Amino acid sequence: MSPQIRARVRERSRNRCEYCQLRQDQSPLALLHIEHIIPKAHGGGGELENLALACIDCNLHKGSNLTGIDPESDQMTELFHPRRHSWQEHFEWRGIYIVGKTPIGRTTARVPHMNSEEQLTLRSS
Ligand SMILES: [Zn+2]
Numbered sequence: 827m828s829p830q831i832r833a834r835v836r837e838r839s840r841n842r843c844e845y846c847q848l849r850q851d852q853s854p855l856a857l858l859h860i861e862h863i864i865p866k867a868h869g870g871g872g873e874l875e876n877l878a879l880a881c882i883d884c885n886l887h888k889g890s891n892l893t894g895i896d897p898e899s900d901q902m903t904e905l906f907h908p909r910r911h912s913w914q915e916h917f918e919w920r921g922i923y924i925v926g927k928t929p930i931g932r933t934t935a936r937v938p939h940m941n942s943e944e945q946l947t948l949r950s951s
Contacts, residue, residue: 881945
Protein backbone atom coordinates (compact mmCIF):
# COMPACT_ATOMS: atom_id res chain seq x y z
CA MET A 827 0.00 0.00 0.00
CA SER A 828 1.46 3.34 -1.00
CA PRO A 829 2.23 6.05 1.57
CA GLN A 830 -0.18 8.32 -0.34
CA ILE A 831 -3.07 5.90 0.08
CA ARG A 832 -2.27 5.49 3.78
CA ALA A 833 -2.24 9.24 4.22
CA ARG A 834 -5.56 9.61 2.39
CA VAL A 835 -7.24 6.98 4.59
CA ARG A 836 -5.99 8.65 7.78
CA GLU A 837 -7.04 12.07 6.59
CA ARG A 838 -10.48 10.95 5.44
CA SER A 839 -11.19 9.35 8.82
CA ARG A 840 -9.79 12.37 10.66
CA ASN A 841 -7.44 9.94 12.41
CA ARG A 842 -10.23 8.01 14.12
CA CYS A 843 -11.17 4.37 14.13
CA GLU A 844 -14.09 4.24 11.71
CA TYR A 845 -15.86 1.62 13.83
CA CYS A 846 -15.52 2.73 17.47
CA GLN A 847 -14.37 6.33 16.79
CA LEU A 848 -11.26 5.98 18.93
CA ARG A 849 -8.93 8.84 18.12
CA GLN A 850 -5.27 8.22 17.32
CA ASP A 851 -4.26 10.40 20.26
CA GLN A 852 -6.29 8.12 22.58
CA SER A 853 -4.16 5.20 21.44
CA PRO A 854 -0.65 6.64 21.78
CA LEU A 855 1.13 3.29 21.90
CA ALA A 856 -0.49 1.75 18.86
CA LEU A 857 -0.91 3.20 15.43
CA LEU A 858 -4.44 2.75 14.08
CA HIS A 859 -4.47 0.14 11.32
CA ILE A 860 -5.57 0.52 7.75
CA GLU A 861 -7.91 -2.38 7.18
CA HIS A 862 -9.78 -3.91 4.29
CA ILE A 863 -13.51 -3.48 4.90
CA ILE A 864 -14.21 -6.48 2.69
CA PRO A 865 -11.25 -8.66 3.65
CA LYS A 866 -8.82 -9.81 1.00
CA ALA A 867 -9.91 -13.37 1.76
CA HIS A 868 -13.36 -12.43 0.45
CA GLY A 869 -12.07 -10.66 -2.64
CA GLY A 870 -11.75 -7.15 -1.19
CA GLY A 871 -9.22 -4.96 -2.97
CA GLY A 872 -6.77 -2.27 -1.93
CA GLU A 873 -8.74 0.65 -3.40
CA LEU A 874 -9.64 3.61 -1.20
CA GLU A 875 -13.31 2.63 -1.18
CA ASN A 876 -12.45 -0.63 0.55
CA LEU A 877 -10.01 0.76 3.10
CA ALA A 878 -10.81 2.08 6.53
CA LEU A 879 -8.88 3.21 9.56
CA ALA A 880 -9.45 0.88 12.50
CA CYS A 881 -8.06 0.57 15.99
CA ILE A 882 -6.25 -2.63 16.88
CA ASP A 883 -9.23 -3.96 18.85
CA CYS A 884 -11.78 -3.42 16.10
CA ASN A 885 -9.45 -4.74 13.45
CA LEU A 886 -8.52 -7.91 15.34
CA HIS A 887 -12.03 -8.72 16.47
CA LYS A 888 -13.57 -8.05 13.10
CA GLY A 889 -10.99 -10.31 11.47
CA SER A 890 -12.43 -11.65 8.24
CA ASN A 891 -16.05 -11.43 9.43
CA LEU A 892 -18.59 -9.77 7.19
CA THR A 893 -21.61 -10.67 9.28
CA GLY A 894 -22.58 -11.45 12.83
CA ILE A 895 -25.68 -12.36 14.79
CA ASP A 896 -27.92 -9.52 15.91
CA PRO A 897 -28.21 -10.02 19.68
CA GLU A 898 -31.83 -8.86 19.62
CA SER A 899 -33.29 -10.82 16.71
CA ASP A 900 -30.76 -13.68 16.53
CA GLN A 901 -30.65 -13.09 12.78
CA MET A 902 -27.48 -13.11 10.73
CA THR A 903 -26.76 -9.48 9.93
CA GLU A 904 -24.12 -7.65 7.94
CA LEU A 905 -21.51 -5.66 9.84
CA PHE A 906 -21.18 -1.89 9.69
CA HIS A 907 -19.51 -0.76 6.47
CA PRO A 908 -17.80 2.61 7.00
CA ARG A 909 -18.22 3.65 3.35
CA ARG A 910 -21.84 2.61 2.85
CA HIS A 911 -23.35 3.20 6.27
CA SER A 912 -23.59 6.28 8.42
CA TRP A 913 -22.19 5.92 11.93
CA GLN A 914 -24.82 8.20 13.45
CA GLU A 915 -27.59 6.18 11.91
CA HIS A 916 -26.42 2.89 13.38
CA PHE A 917 -24.77 3.82 16.69
CA GLU A 918 -25.09 6.23 19.53
CA TRP A 919 -23.08 7.11 22.59
CA ARG A 920 -24.35 6.40 26.08
CA GLY A 921 -21.60 7.91 28.18
CA ILE A 922 -18.51 6.04 27.04
CA TYR A 923 -20.54 3.08 25.75
CA ILE A 924 -21.36 2.60 22.09
CA VAL A 925 -24.87 1.30 21.62
CA GLY A 926 -26.24 -0.09 18.36
CA LYS A 927 -29.47 1.54 17.25
CA THR A 928 -30.17 -0.81 14.34
CA PRO A 929 -29.54 -4.50 13.62
CA ILE A 930 -26.26 -3.51 11.89
CA GLY A 931 -25.26 -1.31 14.82
CA ARG A 932 -26.12 -3.93 17.45
CA THR A 933 -24.33 -6.70 15.58
CA THR A 934 -21.20 -4.63 14.95
CA ALA A 935 -21.04 -3.29 18.50
CA ARG A 936 -20.99 -6.90 19.63
CA VAL A 937 -18.63 -8.50 17.13
CA PRO A 938 -15.63 -6.17 17.30
CA HIS A 939 -16.10 -5.82 21.06
CA MET A 940 -16.51 -2.08 20.88
CA ASN A 941 -17.14 -1.87 24.58
CA SER A 942 -14.34 -4.10 25.85
CA GLU A 943 -12.65 -3.08 29.06
CA GLU A 944 -9.56 -2.00 27.14
CA GLN A 945 -11.62 0.11 24.76
CA LEU A 946 -13.46 1.80 27.60
CA THR A 947 -10.18 2.59 29.32
CA LEU A 948 -8.66 4.13 26.19
CA ARG A 949 -11.84 6.05 25.43
CA SER A 950 -12.05 7.63 28.84
CA SER A 951 -8.46 8.91 28.56
ZN1 LIG B 1 -12.09 0.77 16.99
